[in-house]
Amino acid sequence: APPEVRTLTLTYALAGADCIDVAADPAVIAAAKSGLDAAERIAKADQRSGYRRPWLMVSMSAGEDPHFRKAEFDPAICPKDCPRPCEKICPVEAIEFAADFAGVRRDRCYGCGRCLPVCPWGLIAAHSYPTPIDAVAQQVLSHVDALEIHTHVGEHAAFKDPWQTLQPWVGNLQIISISCPDGEGLINYLKDLQQIMKVPESAPGKDLKASAIALKTKSHHVIWQTDGRP
Numbered sequence: 029a030p031p032e033v034r035t036l037t038l039t040y041a042l043a044g045a046d047c048i049d050v051a052a053d054p055a056v057i058a059a060a061k062s063g064l065d066a067a068e069r070i071a072k073a074d075q076r077s078g079y080r081r082p083w084l085m086v087s088m089s090a091g092e093d094p095h096f097r098k099a100e101f102d103p104a105i106c107p108k109d110c111p112r113p114c115e116k117i118c119p120v121e122a123i124e125f126a127a128d129f130a131g132v133r134r135d136r137c138y139g140c141g142r143c144l145p146v147c148p149w150g151l152i153a154a155h156s157y158p159t160p161i162d163a164v165a166q167q168v169l170s171h172v173d174a175l176e177i178h179t180h181v182g183e184h185a186a187f188k189d190p191w192q193t194l195q196p197w198v199g200n201l202q203i204i205s206i207s208c209p210d211g212e213g214l215i216n217y218l219k220d221l222q223q224i225m226k227v228p229e230s231a232p233g234k235d236l237k238a239s240a241i242a243l244k245t246k247s248h249h250v251i252w253q254t255d256g257r258p
Contacts, residue, residue: 030059032119037063042070045082047174047203051138052086052164057171060084083202085174088164090187097139097154099123103130106151114143114152161190165197174203176253181208181217188224207253218252225250 037048037060050060064081071079099114103125106112115123122136123143144152169175175194179187198204206221208214 030055033059034063034066038067038070041067041082046080047083047085049085049087049174049176052088052168053138054167056138057084057086057168061171083173084171085176085203085205086164086168086172087176087178087207088161089178090161090183090190097141097156098134098137099132099139099141099143099152100155101131101147101152107149110148113146113148117142117146161193165193169194169197170200173201174205175201176205176207178207179221181211181213184217184220184224187221191224203249203251205251205253210254214254218254 033050033056037050040048041064048060048064050056061084064084068079068081099122101114106125112123112125115125118137119140119142120136120138122133122138124130124133139154141154144154177187177190204225206218208218
């Protein structure tokens with residue numbers, strides 16, 4: 029929830045984080061920036077030498093990605109006598125059973141997953157709802173410093189078209205991070221993405237097989253994240 033995002037952002041900023049990654053949602057970004065502002069005020073008041081405001085990063089997906097999920101269920105099949113623990117546990121009141129609406133309000137749900145295990149009947153599931161890249165570009169990229177794009181091996185078209193949409197904002201970013209789970213054909217896929225992004229194939233002292241590779245381009249760093257699992 030936004031208040032928690034603000035608190036965590038403030039805490040990590042004061043702890044010395046270099047970059048903080050949040051969801052590509054205007055409300056979440058506003059909360060994170062509020063936390064960064066508060067951390068900066070505290071650092072100045074404490075006269076902390078060497079304090080540097082962390083970069084703010086947002087994440088989005090090119091194609092399907094399990095990171096971007098929302099709860100979903102059919103309220104019509106919920107038992108009438110259910111105590112509805114899902115409604116009580118939701119931190120943003122995204123689950124409602126009102127006269128004019130019943131179910132999950134997708135605009136509020138941010139995929140925390142708290143409701144899934146508490147349903148006595150196992151009726152709640154999490155479904156992937158990738159953030160449209162044009163919405164990310166227009167609403168949030170002008171307010172952040174970095175971008176993380178989640179992709180999978182073989183999703184060339186799903187990556188190429190959105191990458192073209194991002195061009196007006198790419199030059200203003202400090203970091204672009206490409207997150208791709210390991211799999212057959214990974215190295216060739218990353219090299220194909222290099223060509224799409226027109227990133228140099230290698231940099232001194234760097235190996236494409238490393239879990240994270242930073243390559244310097246004219247305006248930003250590109251980081252390849254290949255050591256995680258969905």
